[in-house]
Amino acid sequence: MLDKIMKTRLFAWIDERTGAEAIIKSQLTEYPVPKNLNYMWNFGSLALLVLVLQILTGVFLAMYYKPSAALTMGGYTVAFDSVERIMRDVNFGWLIRYMHAVGASAFFVVVYMHIGRGLYYGSYKGPRELLWIIGVVILLIMQGAAFFGYLLPWGQMSFWGATVITNLFGALPVLGEYLQQLLRGGFAVGDPTLNRFFSLHYLFPLLLAAIVGGHVHALHVVHSNNPEGIDVHSDAERINFHPYYTVKDAFGVGIFLTLYCYVIFFNPQMGGYFIEVDNYVPANNLQTPPHIAPVWYLTPWYTILRSFESKLLGVLMMGASLAILFLLPFLDRSKVRSARYRPVFKQMVILFFVCVIVLGYCGHSAPTPTLKLVGQIATTYYFLFFFALLILPKFEKTKPVPDHI
């Protein structure tokens, strides 16, 4: 199909002026990929798909959404009412909004799987250190975009979530108060905050799109890792991305879209996990909801924050828990990449995944002394994991790595 198009005169005309054929060949039809990638390698292309869906649905929602905290005749706010208008009056507005809200959670499911795969198979190790670091930048921008977006419906969770998170910055010494006012555009979360969060919620995905381009470019320079975690030397170990992995990715897309559509059409709030119930109550700056927690994808870091008695220490450790991801390629000096050949690392990394899920569970639940202790233990292991990697290669007996795949 593609080769037929590439033989047309129109394509030749474009090729002369852009070098399109060379790009398509080097990046797609003759781009070499290890032949043994498993389904864990599907999540990169899925993340790209969700990013496109989020941008597309977001552009259409912005045609009707109004970022204003001004009161309406009905006693609500312009922003809250505009979201309800999208749900009730705009043609297919309910569908596009649910695609966007469910898409946010789907984005994190896919990206967390993608990161987990990178951890398990050692994809962060040389020569892919920068590829990993760009990926961590993408994660941070995603979390920022999700946080900004969550304020927009101007419900109770929107308002109090933004209040809590902007208060975090207030914990920093000296500059804290100014930073907080800078973020809010006032002394409390209010109309100026809503306006700037909408602006930033539109900006961040554009940054994401650009940085994702850099991520893919970096990948295509150093090429894909593989489940064995070994370097690929001969052509017999590689296959072309197109058609082999385009077809495999398309199959993954089919499965993903099935699940995605199921949630959108049958369970868009996912029992309060994807859209929190309290967010259907309009924002009230004089009353905090009885139980306040971030959306599930931010709860692990929320637990780390809550695990420390000192407010400043909690904020710093939460920042550190994300910042340490940047250092991972330099902390882990083992020559062997894949957990398949690192028996101790394998158990450590699986325990790390469990620990992040436990952190997430604790962050989503109302605080109790038991859960606080569990959260503190999980937080300890979270950091211990990274520092243990520093000394692990000194005593870990790795299994023999195969010469080729």
Add this chain to the structure above:
Amino acid sequence: MTDQADQSRRNFLYVAAGGMGAVAAGATVVPFIGSMFPAADTLAAAKTEFDVATVEAGQLVVIQWQGKPVFVVNRTEEYLKEVDGHDAMLKDPNSEAIEAVTAEWMTPENRKYRSIKPEYLIVVASCTHLGCIPLFKPTAGRKEWGESVPEDWPGGWHCPCHGSLYDISARVINGSPAPHNLHVMPYKYLTDTKVVIG
């Protein structure tokens, strides 16, 4: 298994997969484009009620219908006389080109008044050239309006944007850039003076 690929089978799969993909993509486009059409609350505001008794004799009132300006004029005896005698100056004296109103009231005698009740003219106030709101210059001649209207001005509207001229029944005058008479929208009288537009 042979080394030779079964090309016809492969082509069938290409077309089948591509066809299904195209159907799915097309189905996805529907809600997105659909969302850009007027929302339910916008459509619900598509009718406007108005009491023409609030318009004084000789007065022009601009009201809104679907977000568009609408002229309601209470034409005096004097204005109604201006309707006749200049058919030669008009592009379309009987509004045959555009009159969407096929209502019963649009009788041959009524065509020159272009309204259910001759005294109350109700038309969309957007110039049919490029949509500006024409200025109301109801008296005949240049006495009040100077050079902005021709010497044989029968009385009517003058569009400030590109100089289109309409008579007192909002019929476009020859030489104007506007192609059509101002539109008459569907409307009806609920009571003696209450009108519902749309």
